[in-house]
Amino acid sequence: xxxxxxxxxxxxxxxxxxxxxxxxxxxxxxxxxxxxxxxxxxxxxxxxxxxxxxxxxxxxxxxxxxxxxxxxxxxxxxxxxxxxxxxxxxxxxxxxxxxxxxxxxxxxxxxxx
Amino acid sequence: xxxxxxxxxxxxxxxxxxxxxxxxxxxxxxxxxxxxxxxxxxxxxxxxxxxxxxxxxxxxxxxxxxxxxxxxxxxxxxxxxxxxxxxxxxxxxxxxxxxxxxxxxxxxxxxxxxxxxxxxxxxxxxxxxxxxxxxxxxxxxxxxxxxxxxxxxxxxxxxxxxxxxxxxxxxxxxxxxxxxxxxxxxxxxxxxxxxxxxxxxxxxxxxxxxxxxxxxxxxxxxxxxxxxxxxxxxxxxxxxxxxxxxxxxxxxxxxxxxxxxxxxxxxxxxxxxxxxxxxxxxxxxxxxxxxxxxxxxxxxxxxxxxxxxxxxxxxxxxxxxxxxxxxxxxxxxxxxxxxxxxxxxxxxxxxxxxxxxxxxxxxxxxxxxxxxxxxxxxxxxxxxxxxxxxxxxxxxxxxxxxxxxxxxxxxxxxxxxxxxxxxxxxxxxxxxxxxxxxxxxxxxxxxxxxxxxxxxxxxxxxxxxxxxxxxxxxxxxxxxxxxxxxxxxxxxxxxxxxxxxxxxxxxxxxxxxxxxxxxxxxxxxxxxxxxxxxxxxxxxxxxxxxxxxxxxxxxxxxxxxxxxxxxxxxxxxxxxxxxxxxxxxxxxxxxxxxxxxxxxxxxxxxxxxxxxxxxxxxxxxxxxxxxxxxxxxxxxxxxxxxxxxxxxxxxxxxxxxxxxxxxxxxxxxxxxxxxxxxxxxxxxxxxxxxxxxxxxxxxxxxxxxxxxxxxxxxxxxxxxxxxxxxxxxxxxxxxxxxxxxxxxxxxxxxxxxxxxxxxxxxxxxxxxxxxxxxxxxxxxxxxxxxxxxxxxxxxxxxxxxxxxxxxxxxxxxxxxxxxxxxxxxxxxxxxxxxxxxxxxxxxxxxxxxxxxxxxxxxxxxxxxxxxxx
Numbered sequence: 001x002x003x004x005x006x007x008x009x010x011x012x013x014x015x016x017x018x019x020x021x022x023x024x025x026x027x028x029x030x031x032x033x034x035x036x037x038x039x040x041x042x043x044x045x046x047x048x049x050x051x052x053x054x055x056x057x058x059x060x061x062x063x064x065x066x067x068x069x070x071x072x073x074x075x076x077x078x079x080x081x082x083x084x085x086x087x088x089x090x091x092x093x094x095x096x097x098x099x100x101x102x103x104x105x106x107x108x109x110x111x112x113x
Numbered sequence: 114x115x116x117x118x119x120x121x122x123x124x125x126x127x128x129x130x131x132x133x134x135x136x137x138x139x140x141x142x143x144x145x146x147x148x149x150x151x152x153x154x155x156x157x158x159x160x161x162x163x164x165x166x167x168x169x170x171x172x173x174x175x176x177x178x179x180x181x182x183x184x185x186x187x188x189x190x191x192x193x194x195x196x197x198x199x200x201x202x203x204x205x206x207x208x209x210x211x212x213x214x215x216x217x218x219x220x221x222x223x224x225x226x227x228x229x230x231x232x233x234x235x236x237x238x239x240x241x242x243x244x245x246x247x248x249x250x251x252x253x254x255x256x257x258x259x260x261x262x263x264x265x266x267x268x269x270x271x272x273x274x275x276x277x278x279x280x281x282x283x284x285x286x287x288x289x290x291x292x293x294x295x296x297x298x299x300x301x302x303x304x305x306x307x308x309x310x311x312x313x314x315x316x317x318x319x320x321x322x323x324x325x326x327x328x329x330x331x332x333x334x335x336x337x338x339x340x341x342x343x344x345x346x347x348x349x350x351x352x353x354x355x356x357x358x359x360x361x362x363x364x365x366x367x368x369x370x371x372x373x374x375x376x377x378x379x380x381x382x383x384x385x386x387x388x389x390x391x392x393x394x395x396x397x398x399x400x401x402x403x404x405x406x407x408x409x410x411x412x413x414x415x416x417x418x419x420x421x422x423x424x425x426x427x428x429x430x431x432x433x434x435x436x437x438x439x440x441x442x443x444x445x446x447x448x449x450x451x452x453x454x455x456x457x458x459x460x461x462x463x464x465x466x467x468x469x470x471x472x473x474x475x476x477x478x479x480x481x482x483x484x485x486x487x488x489x490x491x492x493x494x495x496x497x498x499x500x501x502x503x504x505x506x507x508x509x510x511x512x513x514x515x516x517x518x519x520x521x522x523x524x525x526x527x528x529x530x531x532x533x534x535x536x537x538x539x540x541x542x543x544x545x546x547x548x549x550x551x552x553x554x555x556x557x558x559x560x561x562x563x564x565x566x567x568x569x570x571x572x573x574x575x576x577x578x579x580x581x582x583x584x585x586x587x588x589x590x591x592x593x594x595x596x597x598x599x600x601x602x603x604x605x606x607x608x609x610x611x612x613x614x615x616x617x618x619x620x621x622x623x624x625x626x627x628x629x630x631x632x633x634x635x636x637x638x639x640x641x642x643x644x645x646x647x648x649x650x651x652x653x654x655x656x657x658x659x660x661x662x663x664x665x666x667x668x669x670x671x672x673x674x675x676x677x678x679x680x681x682x683x684x685x686x687x688x689x690x691x692x693x694x695x696x697x698x699x700x701x702x703x704x705x706x707x708x709x710x711x712x713x714x715x716x717x718x719x720x721x722x723x724x725x726x727x728x729x730x731x732x733x734x735x736x737x738x739x740x741x742x743x744x745x746x747x748x749x750x751x752x753x754x755x756x757x758x759x760x761x762x763x764x765x766x767x768x769x770x771x772x773x774x775x776x777x778x779x780x781x782x783x784x785x786x787x788x789x790x791x792x793x794x795x796x797x798x799x800x801x802x803x804x805x806x807x808x809x810x811x812x813x814x815x816x817x818x819x820x821x822x823x824x825x826x827x828x829x830x831x832x833x834x835x836x837x838x839x840x841x842x843x844x845x846x847x848x849x850x851x852x853x854x855x856x857x858x859x860x861x862x863x864x865x866x867x868x869x870x871x872x873x874x875x876x877x878x879x880x881x882x883x884x885x886x887x888x889x890x891x892x893x894x895x896x897x898x899x900x901x902x903x904x905x906x907x908x909x910x911x912x913x914x915x916x917x918x919x920x921x922x923x924x925x926x927x928x929x930x931x932x933x934x935x936x937x938x939x940x941x942x943x944x945x946x947x948x949x950x951x952x953x954x955x956x957x958x959x960x961x962x963x964x965x966x967x968x969x970x971x972x973x974x975x976x977x978x979x980x981x982x
Contacts, residue, residue: 026145041172042145046138068151072144 003055005090011036012048013087016058016079024063024074025049049077057083120159122150126170142173191511198512199519205484206516208873209477213520213566215866216473218527219466221551221559225532227459229549234448235366237307241409242447243418245274247401249440254401254685258384258394260429260437261405265383267425270418272410275305277370277377278385278403281805283640283835284375285351286339292640292835293335293375295352297385297403302377303330305408306369310361313346316379327352328379330361332368335375352378353804370404370451372545398429398436399687399701406447419444436687452544458856461933465608465863468925472604472867474566476874478573479597483881485574510571517567521560525551528559531862539855594878595914601871602918602955607925608864610951614930615857617947618937622850628778628787629679630716631842633812635819636678638838639827640805650731653795655831656806657708662830663810666822670813673714674795674806675707679778680845682788688747691757691768700747702739702789703780704760706798712738712775714809722754722773729794736794737769741777743789760791769793782849784938807838853936872962879911879966890970891978900971907967908960915959919952926951 005013015031016023028049029040052058063074079087130143146169154162199206233239246253247260256276265274276299283290296302303315310330329350336345336359349356357378368374380386382394385403409418422442430437449456492505529551536549543549639659641652653674660672677683682703709725711717720741729736737758744753757768769791777787816822820839827836847854883890890903930942940947 024145025141026148029145030149041169042142042149043173046142050138066148068148069144070147072140072147074144075141 003086005086008044009048009052010087010090012045012052013057013079013083016077017084017087021076023078024076028077052083053077056080057086120151120154120162122147122166123163126167130170130173146170146173188507188511191508192515194508195512195515199515202484205480206519208877209480209516209570210519210523212473212476212480212870212873213517213563214523214527215870216466216470217521217524217559217562217566218531219469219524219863219866220562221524221528221555222531222535223459223462223466224558225528225551225555226535226543226549227463228552228555230452230455230459230543230545231448232545232548234451235308238408239447241272242306243407243409243415244445244447244450245405245407245422246443246445247440248443253443255403256405257398257401257436258382258403259396259398259433260440261384261403262395263429264405264422264425267428268407268418268421270410270413270421271407273301273305274405274407275299275302276380276384276403276405277302279370279374281640281837282353283351284335284339285354290351290833290835292837294371294373295329295376295378296370296374297380298377299383299385300379305406307408308364308367311364312344313359313361315361327355327357327381328360329357329376330363330378331359331376332363332374333365336362352376370406398433400684402684407444415444415446455544455852457933457935458852461611461856461929461936462859462863464929464932465611465860465867468604468607468929469863469867469870472601472870472874474569475597475600476870476877477566477570479593479874479881480877481570481573482593483877486885506571509574510568513567513569513571513574514564515567516570517563517565518560519563520566521563524563525556525559535859539858543855591882594882595917597878598875598911598914598959599918599921601874602915602959603922603925605868605871605955605958606919606922606951607929608860608867609955610926610948611929611933612857612860612864613947613951614933614937614940614942614944615853615860617944618940619850619853619857621939622783622853625779625783627679627783627846628717628776629842630811631846633815634715634842635810635812635815635823636838636840636842636845637808637823637827637836638805639808639831640835640837649798650796652804652806656808659827659830660708660710660808662826663808663823666826668812668814668816669810671710671714671811673708673711673809673811675711675809676705676807678807678809678845679715679717680780680782680849681705682780682790686760688791689759690748691759700789702743702747702760702791704791704793706795707792708795711792711809714811715778716811717778718776720774720776722771724773724775725792725794729797731796733794733797735767735769735797736772738773738775738792739771740775740787740790740792742787743791744774746789758791783846784849853938856933856936868958872958875911875915875959875962876965878914879907879963880969882910883907883966883970887970887973887978891973891975894971894973895975904964904967904971907970908963911963911967912956912960915956919956922952922955923948 011032012028015028015035018031018035019027025042025045029042029045032038032040049058049060053060057080058077059080060075060077063076065071065073127143130146131139146166149169150162150166153165234242236242245256245264247256248254255278261274261276264271268274278297279294280297282293282295284293284295298316300316303309309315311333313330315330316328329352331339331345333343336343339345339350340348343362345359345362347358349358351357363377384394386394387400387402407418409415419442422444426437426441430440495505532549532551536543639656641655656674660674663669663672683705685701685703687701707725709727709729712719712724719738722738724738725736739747739753744750747758748756753771753774756771758771759768775792778790779785780788780790810819810823812819820841824836824839827834894900894903926948927943930937930944932942934942
């Protein structure tokens with residue numbers, strides 16, 4: 001299929017893989033921050049998750065309210081089969097693109113012209 | 114883990130977030146934020162957590178709005194387009210803005226007026242202040258000294274009851290005398306009002322203590338005008354030639370009981386004194402000459418006070434049946450008293466502007482609908498060029514709001530101009546007029562009103578989720594048009610009726626036979642400062658000298674001297690009729706000292722017996738002339754000539770023989786029945802009220818500069834004496850019709866506005882209808898229908914719609930009439946003839962407004978209009 005995942009979408013989907021059953025908005029956000037150091041806004045996470053769900057790449061289920069959330073519920077997300085396949089495809093496409101280029105890329109980044 | 118000291122996320126940010134975030138995600142996002150906030154608070158402390166929360170919240174909100182950054186840009190573009198469109202259709206835009214401006218301007222002006230006039234009085238806990246009057250047979254009067262002192266002793270519901278009496282006096286400082294209004298007050302006056310002098314001190318509130326010192330507290334303005342200083346403490350002024358020491362100066366703006374009071378003097382006795390009266394005021398219950406203001410005690414209600422005062426009155430009636438039988442008290446909240454009757458005017462004006470605004474909004478809606486139809490193609494083109502329905506809606510809103518704001522701006526300007534003009538021209542009819550003005554708050558409300566109407570206009574021009582305007586059914590449009598004509602006709606009928614009622618009322622007041630002649634009449638007052646050395650007779654002879662000088666002026670036929678004008682009752686006092694069993698209820702009457710030319714100068718008819726003559730001097734037998742009301746009410750219809758009466762004021766305990774009867778004059782203004790008056794020869798009284806006199810000139814041929822001539826002659830005859838209240842006979846009547854005149858003026862302006870708006874609307878509907886039907890009309894014309902017939906039909910159809918507005922119009926007119934019935938004279942609010950006249954007038958006007966487009970329809974060129982698509 002022709003659908004391509006953006007970088008942020010890939011990060012979120014990878015976080016779902018990492019978190020398993022414990023994947024919900026705040027946890028996903030924290031996972032991304034922990035692994036990449038990149039600050040992510042909660043609103044953005046949900047906007048993307050909503051889009052992914054509409055494309056049937058993830059599915060969600062609503063948990064029960066907890067006191068530390070001020071009595072609000074969590075929304076858990078799981079990677080679907082299609083999502084996993086698309087993520088895999090995107091990652092390997094990228095890897096194929098990188099093949100044999102990383103050394104050169106390092107040199108360029110280090111300032112060799 | 115959920116302990117008491119758990120940190121909380123910033124509340125107001127949380128509140129904003131909850132408002133901004135919508136949909137089901139809101140719960141999860143807010144939950145995430147709370148969860149992360151607590152974790153961070155545990156690890157890095159609450160302040161860091163809060164900072165983080167704020168940052169995240171901002172982003173979350175941002176992500177909602179910034180998602181479509183295009184929107185702002187698009188708005189700017191829409192406003193630009195809207196401005197261009199507004200400029201391109203000047204007649205539509207102008208009509209809209211002017212209509213809206215008139216509507217909003219009227220509302221803003223009346224609301225400002227109401228807000229200024231009805232604002233609380235500038236006293237602490239002003240709601241607890243009440244004016245207390247004596248009342249008998251539903252006629253309220255001032256208060257008698259002994260009653261006042263008893264009230265103060267007996268009342269527990271009032272924390273304080275203060276007496277005050279306003280007087281016109283001459284103030285002399287540095288050699289020049291000016292007339293001024295000062296108030297003679299009891300010692301507790303300032304305490305009761307709750308306002309202390311800003312500089313110096315007030316008075317000692319002691320009951321029944323005679324004060325030797327004459328002391329005065331000046332108003333801020335008077336202090337500046339007389340001494341050019343804010344602290345003239347210890348300096349002295351002459352009030353009617355007697356020295357008074359200044360002990361205090363009130364804060365700027367304080368003036369009670371009326372505007373422009375220059376000072377307050379402590380009465381030598383606790384009840385205001387009567388100058389020249391030597392008797393015991395603490396025993397006097399039959400002269401009611403001053404006013405009382407009371408402050409309710411803590412925790413007491415008006416109802417408590419009314420009940421208590423009623424029982425005090427009963428008690429006093431038992432103790433002093435001669436004077437107090439049948440007397441009660443009347444409590445009036447001080448604010449109500451201050452704005453006396455203006456509330457009724459405000460209600461009438463409020464209804465009027467409400468009607469105008471209704472008419473304006475209906476007009477705008479129709480105007481916009483009509484235009485939306487003609488703009489259907491425009492929208493269709495824009496849709497075809499790729500604009501979304503949202504784009505069209507946005508641009509409609511931009512345009513509506515732009516027009517709305519322009520209209521509001523015009524309205525605010527009109528309101529400001531109107532208020533300025535009203536205060537300048539009619540200020541003396543508006544209580545507390547000095548503070549009337551358009552407040553920023555009201556200007557803001559006017560702007561919001563403009564936006565609201567703009568929204569309405571926008572919604573009308575592009576109805577969301579409805580078929581686009583150009584496919585709206587013909588039937589719907591016709592219903593709209595009919596409804597508009599109906600509404601405009603209803604509004605117009607009510608407004609015309611209101612103005613007709615007021616006009617009729619003012620005319621009726623003008624045609625009342627006042628009992629004296631106002632034409633070729635000049636009146637003035639002269640004051641001789643009240644020095645102890647000047648005996649009463651001396652003063653009278655000085656007035657006579659001035660009268661003689663005026664009599665010598667060419668064209669003057671008579672000059673009379675008296676204490677009051679025929680539109681005044683004079684001081685009231687009880688009457689005892691000789692030969693009748695002493696009644697427990699001595700009827701009271703006004704009394705006035707007059708000279709022998711007074712009746713002649715005012716053109717008052719002597720209906721029985723004789724007027725005063727030169728023989729009624731100080732040495733002659735004591736005589737009196739009474740008016741017909743006196744003969745009727747006091748003497749009970751017995752033949753007045755030869756009857757002896759005694760009146761209890763100013764030491765007139767000698768019986769007076771009645772020698773004549775004069776025709777009644779309207780002593781309480783043309784709108785009230787004449788009161789009973791007894792006249793005494795000016796030489797036979799020793800009235801304390803002779804410190805000023807009223808002079809009346811009757812001209813046989815009145816020069817155009819009569820007032821200037823009189824002023825010059827009096828100045829020459831009596832240099833340095835204050836001359837005031839110089840005016841014509843009409844000036845005597847004017848104060849009684851001020852409220853009516855004010856309302857008539859404003860109502861007249863509003864009615865013209867409403868008629869203009871209404872007829873523009875009717876004309877617009879007519880024009881729109883014939884344009885829409887031009888093909889049909891063209892076909893009929895080509896089939897041989899005459900233009901005359903077409904014209905008649907168009908007008909007839911319009912009038913058919915107009916008739917629908919008549920029943921609601923009549924109802925509204927009755928409402929308007931009712932609302933001002935208190936201001937009307939001899940006219941019911943539902944006068945049938947006026948109502949019929951108003952309806953006919955409005956229908957006629959409607960026919961005229963319809964005639965113009967109807968004529969246009971008749972002159973369509975059939976060949977052209979039938980070809981149009």
